[in-house]
Amino acid sequence: MEDRIAQLGTDARARIAAAADLEALRCIERDLLGKQGPLAEILASIPSLDKAERPAVGRLANVLKCELLAVAAERREVLEAELLAAERSCEDFDPTLPARPARRGSLHPITRVRRRVEDVFTSMGYRILEGPQVELDYYNFQALNIPADHPAREMQDTFYCTGSGNLVMRTHTSPVQVRTMESVEPPYRVISLGRVFRKEEQDATHDHTFHQVEGLVVGEDVTAGHLIGTLRSLLAHLFGRELDTRLRPGYFPFVEPGFELDVRCPFCEGGCRVCGRTSWIEFCGLGMVHPRVFAASGVDSERYTGFAFGFGLDRLTMMLLGIDDVRHFMAGDLRFLEQF
Amino acid sequence: MLISTRWLGRHVDLGGLAPEDVAESLTLSTAEVEGITAFAPHLDDVRVGFVQTREPHPDADKLAVCTVDVGAEEPLQIVCGAPNVDAGQKVAVAEVGCVLPGELKIKKAKIRGVPSTGMICSVRELELGDEHDGIWVLDEDAAVGLGVAEALDVRDTVIEIDNKSLTHRPDLWGHRGIAGELAAIHGRELLPLDLSLPPTGDGASFPVRIDSVACSRYVALPVDGVRQGRSPDWLRFLLLAVGQRPLDLLVDLSNFVMLDLGQPNHLFDRGRLSAEGIVVRMANAGERTTTLDGEERSLGEEDLLICSGAEPVALAGIMGGEGSKVLEGTSELLLEVAHFDPVTVRRSAIRLGTRSDASARFEKGLDPALPMEAAAHLVRTLTELQPQITLPAPPTDVGAWTDQSREIDLRGERVRRLLGLSLTDEEIADSLRRLHFDVSAGEGALRVAVPSRRAGKDVTLEEDLVEEVGRIVGYERIPVRRLTAEIAPPPPDERRALVRGIQDRLSGGARFHEVLTYSFLSDDALATLGLADLPHLQLRNPVREGERSIRRSVLPGLLGLLEPNRRRRTDVRLFEVGEGYLPERASERGEPAQVHEVALVWAAPPAAAAARFDAGCFAGLQGVVEDLLRGVGFDTPDWEVPDGELNEPWAHPGRALRVVLPDASGAGRAVGVLAALEPGLHRALGLEGELASDVVAARVSLDRLLECSRRSAGYRPIPRYPATKLDVALALGGEVGVGDCVAAIERCGKGLVASCELFDVFCGESVGAGRRSMAFHVVLASPERTLGEADGRKFLRRLERAAADLGGELRSE
Structure with a gap:
């Protein structure tokens, strides 16, 4: 019996050592150590053995069982390591094969930049208001201190609607200033973004439909210094660094004093195509709210002061994204849109 | 407007200021300078010459051969055809290599056999006037050899000012006005100019x-x-x-x-x-x-x-x-x-x-x-x-004219408060005096006398004077400040959140591309889309003939983009969030109603006949709209077959559904419509032949969405007990809808149906004439226990009876 156990041990060790993979090892373990296996058979036969023989056989069989379990575990570790090593090998990996694209749609570039502008201003406590694009002559012109026959009306070639003659396609977002002042009590900070229309010939830098951002702040201690500070904050957010600005006189009938703000070209030092080699870019028309506009909207211009500004979203988008033709924006061409 | 710096010198001494400085100071304090150019730069190259001799040309009656001293060692020999050229004249000589206006380059030449090295110029050749009846004879004092510009002292730099920035400044439409600005900016004297009328005779005045x-x-x-x-x-x-x-x-x-x-x-x-x-x-x-x-x-x-x-x-x-x-x-x-x-x-x-x-x-x-x-x-x-x-x-x-000059009281405090710049009253007064405004002390304010030339429409209010002070003092002195105030955060902006949510949802996994289209529609486009009969607000002066109607909806603009994009892409999905205008719903003041909507279009080659029932764009767009609405906080909408007129001429009359959501009161409210494109429009839109497409479009009103109730927040607990999955197929008459089947399945589940998803629709002989088979994945689950086989069997038995009640049968388990 002891010989048989020894023989069994020799065979079993050899089989385990020869197991080619984990599945084979599992089969061998089942064969040797399972309920129907030879060790089980030996253990089951112990009661039928001589009393003297029983302890030794029992011990030998149990020792062998323990040993085989250990050997099998060892072999399993080796096989698992081999398997991992095989998996880690990269023989069948071709790093030059392309990615499978994750397809998605796109947001319009104007939307992308519009959101950035909105977010800067809302973070500074501004509300976003909307005004109609088909606007009353009163709001687009008269209430903004641009009466009929004012030369400033010609600065903005206007689309007029048929009918009673009091509707125009708004030429700027400034009417929202008046609508705001009429409906909200100061103090307030608002911006308005949206489409505006001017009857212009279309070329790489002009379209008859474009987008403006209008800002209006009214309060008891609002100065031109705050106006400059506000726009510098915006520019720093948009361009990722502080940019130099300069203020110069500008004429807009609804502000007094009126200014234009130039920003130091962020793309060059000393002149490039974007700034027309002047190293300054005209960015924004702005000023302190005109007392006549306050009067038209019922705001006490002795108690409150305010500033307003307006700039083009299309040109800003073109600058930020390096787009060279404004006509792409409204053309709806997927070859353009897919890039954003 | 063009301004000559030499001309300015008649009114103000600009010594020490380069033309660039002059231009910059104007830009920063007065009006925008668009450019600076040198006047007639070729006059630097053309030199003063002295005609030493003039001899007739041996072979041409009208030509003369001149020797001209231009200050060089040797005089030049120049053949000249001008009748007035003569010895003893000072003339303008363009030497060999000199380039005259019109890219005329002077070269060595032989004229009728006589060598000529240069040209004696006429006034017109130098672009200094129209005269071309002879050469330009210069003043006798002109120094030989000098450039003409220098010799005649006519070197000039021209500053171009943007006319628009002078709209409000009638006083700046002449050189004296600009000179006055420069004098004020640079603190110089505006030279006096006698503008009094000399004595006249005492004859009769002209009537x-x-x-x-x-x-x-x-x-x-x-x-x-x-x-x-x-x-x-x-x-x-x-x-x-x-x-x-x-x-x-x-x-x-x-x-x-x-x-x-x-x-x-x-x-x-x-x-x-x-x-x-x-x-x-x-x-x-x-x-x-x-x-x-x-x-x-x-x-x-x-x-x-x-x-x-x-x-x-x-x-x-x-x-x-x-x-x-x-x-x-x-x-x-x-x-x-x-x-x-x-x-x-x-x-x-x-x-x-x-x-x-x-x-x-x-x-x-x-x-x-x-x-x-x-x-x-x-x-x-x-x-x-x-x-x-x-x-x-x-x-x-x-004439009934009046002098416009006026007095305005200016409070120093007003200047400081608007500009945010601390200036003393004295500084303020000084800056105004530099502009030739008289300033005296008034009651609690400076009394400023505005001269007539400025007092028309330009300087009429205290604020106008603030501007004058600011620009003369220099806007660069205004300290940059940040706003501070006790402010509450802005109220939640539901409309903007909705717009952003829609844009994000659609441009993400739904793979739609956002476009912006014009607000104006052409007569042709309206006629093509059958929209010509709807009331449209119109432009009196459209940018192009016929492109005069203001859109009611953003959808028509999107439909026009399908053909060009389908030419380049197989699958075209576009959306726009925008405004439309309804003139028939105008305010008392005449403002048309402004409506906000999102419109979607999807065009792709038609799905294969054997494809799954939901393979086409129609079901696809329904899925997009459902996901969109859930994504922005609403329930999955009901899809209603419109009863009666849809009033959407672009829509296929038989393949259209209304998008319905519960409003605040719980009543169903149509927020939009989804439909296949009217078949007759495929050709009109160029979507035939190679571009033949399955086209589906939808419009959803943002205004109505904002009136609908939101999906309640909260979650469904994750089941603690395992679910049982079953596939069932029902063969029913063609008139029985999917909704009826789902209702039957849910009824039979007695509250255990966790989900029920249609995965196949099939018609064929094996199902029976006039019938179709609909197969569902059904998941049964209970929050209280693990379901056993018996639960499934009971469900199927009930479903078998329900199918029979619907006039059909349960085909399989």
């Missing part, structure tokens, strides 16, 4: 009658003893520098005064004027007159005329008439300097298409005090050139 309120002042001054002729070089070069072609003395002088003081004026041939005198009146309808440019013009009752008796002789403020042109030899003139209503002039000039330098100035609203000063300036300038002239009679000065 003038004003019959229109559009003329508020008319000064008429007779001038005698004038000799016509060529202007002196100083005057010609000033005019040339600012782009004015010198003509003859009288025209040049008139232009000079306009460009110097900004006041247009006119010289009439007095002998040609009627003895009745000048009458200023509105034109009669249909009246005609011929202007100086030779155009015959048809006038209307809104055009202001200057008449000699009854005869029109000028379009007031715009252009003189052919009939009053000063004839050669005339020595008796009438000088007109007037003030006209800016609106009348502007309207006439636009209507007649004749905007001139004069009308550009009048339409800004000139100072009515200026005409007499301008008359004096012209007369004084003329007297310097022709001391023999006389003024036989006092000027006529008629």
Whole structure:
């Protein structure tokens, strides 16, 4: 019996050592150590053995069982390591094969930049208001201190609607200033973004439909210094660094004093195509709210002061994204849109 | 407007300032400078030469061979064809290598066999005037060998100012005005200019009658003893520098005064004027007159005329008439300097298409005090050139004009408060005095006297003075500040959140591309899409003929983008969030209702016949809309078959569904529509042949969405017990809808149906004629226990009976 156990041990060790993979090892373990296996058979036969023989056989069989379990575990570790090593090998990996694209749609570039502008201003406590694009002559012109026959009306070639003659396609977002002042009590900070229309010939830098951002702040201690500070904050957010600005006189009938703000070209030092080699870019028309506009909207211009500004979203988008033709924006061409 | 820096020097000493400094200071304090250019740079290269000899050309009667000393070691030999060239003249010589205007490069040449090394230039060749009847003979004093510009002292730099930035500054439409600004900015003296009228004779003044309120002042001054002729070089070069072609003395002088003081004026041939005198009146309808440019013009009752008796002789403020042109030899003139209503002039000039330098100035609203000063300036300038002239009679000065000068109280506090700049009252007063405003101490404020030239529409309010102070002090001095205030965060902006949510949802996994399309639709597009009968607000002056209708919906614009994009892409998915205008729903003030919507279009090649029931764009877009609405906080919508007229001409009448959500009261509310494209439109939109497409579109109203109730927040607990999955197929009559089946399945589940998803629809012989098979994945689950096989069996038995009740059968388990 002891010989048989020894023989069994020799065979079993050899089989385990020869197991080619984990599945084979599992089969061998089942064969040797399972309920129907030879060790089980030996253990089951112990009661039928001589009393003297029983302890030794029992011990030998149990020792062998323990040993085989250990050997099998060892072999399993080796096989698992081999398997991992095989998996880690990269023989069948071709790093030059392309990615499978994750397809998605796109947001319009104007939307992308519009959101950035909105977010800067809302973070500074501004509300976003909307005004109609088909606007009353009163709001687009008269209430903004641009009466009929004012030369400033010609600065903005206007689309007029048929009918009673009091509707125009708004030429700027400034009417929202008046609508705001009429409906909200100061103090307030608002911006308005949206489409505006001017009857212009279309070329790489002009379209008859474009987008403006209008800002209006009214309060008891609002100065031109705050106006400059506000726009510098915006520019720093948009361009990722502080940019130099300069203020110069500008004429807009609804502000007094009126200014234009130039920003130091962020793309060059000393002149490039974007700034027309002047190293300054005209960015924004702005000023302190005109007392006549306050009067038209019922705001006490002795108690409150305010500033307003307006700039083009299309040109800003073109600058930020390096787009060279404004006509792409409204053309709806997927070859353009897919890039954003 | 072009400004000559040399001309400015007549009014202010700009010593020490480079033209670039002048330009920058104007930009920063007055008006935008668009560019700086050197005047006639070729005059630096063309040199003063002395004609030593002139011999006839051996082989050509009309040519002469000259030797010309240009200051070099050897004189040049130049063949010249001008009849007036002669020995002893100082002339302008372009040497070999010199490039003249028009890219004319001077080369060595042989002219009829005689070598010629250079060219003696005419006035026209140097772009200094029209004269081409001979070479330009220079002043005897010109130093030989110097560049002509230097020798004649006509070097100049021209500054171009953006006219738009002078819209509100009628006082800056002449060099003296700009010089005054520069004097104020740089703290220099504005040189005095005598603008008083010299003494006149006591003859009878010229009769003038004003019959229109559009003329508020008319000064008429007779001038005698004038000799016509060529202007002196100083005057010609000033005019040339600012782009004015010198003509003859009288025209040049008139232009000079306009460009110097900004006041247009006119010289009439007095002998040609009627003895009745000048009458200023509105034109009669249909009246005609011929202007100086030779155009015959048809006038209307809104055009202001200057008449000699009854005869029109000028379009007031715009252009003189052919009939009053000063004839050669005339020595008796009438000088007109007037003030006209800016609106009348502007309207006439636009209507007649004749905007001139004069009308550009009048339409800004000139100072009515200026005409007499301008008359004096012209007369004084003329007297310097022709001391023999006389003024036989006092000027006529008629009209209901008033001096515009006014006093405004300016509180120093107001300046400090608007600019955010701490200035003392003294600094404020000083900056205004630099602009020639008189400042005195008033009650609690500075009393500022604004001169008439500024007090028209430009400086009328305290705030206008704040601007004057700011720009003269320098805006760069304003300290940059940040706003501080006790502010509450802005209220939640539901509309913007909705727009952003929609954009994000669609542009993400739904793979839609956002576009922006124009608000204007053409007549053709409306007719094509069958929308022509709907009321559209229209433009009176569209950018292109027919492109006049203002959109009611953003969808039509998207449909027009399908064909070009389908040419380049197989699968085209576009959306736009935008506004439409409904004129039939106008406010009391006439504002059309503005509606907000998102429109989606999806075009792709038709799905294969054997594809799954939901493979096409229709089901796809439904899924997108469901996901979109859930994504922005609403329930999955109900899809309702529209009963009655859909009123969407683009939509397929049989393949259209309304998108329905519960409103605040829980009632179903149609928020939009989804439909396949009307079959007749495929061809019209170019989607046939290779581009044949399955096209589906949807519109969802944002205004209505904002009135619908949101999906309740909260979650469904994750089941604690395992679920049982079953696939069931029901064979039912074609009239039984999916909804009926789902209802039956849920009923049979007795509350255990966790989900029920259609995965196959099949018609065929094995199902039976007129019937179809619908197969569902059904998941049964209980929150209380693990379900056993018995639960599944009971469910199937009940479903079998339910199928029979619906007139069909349960096909399989």
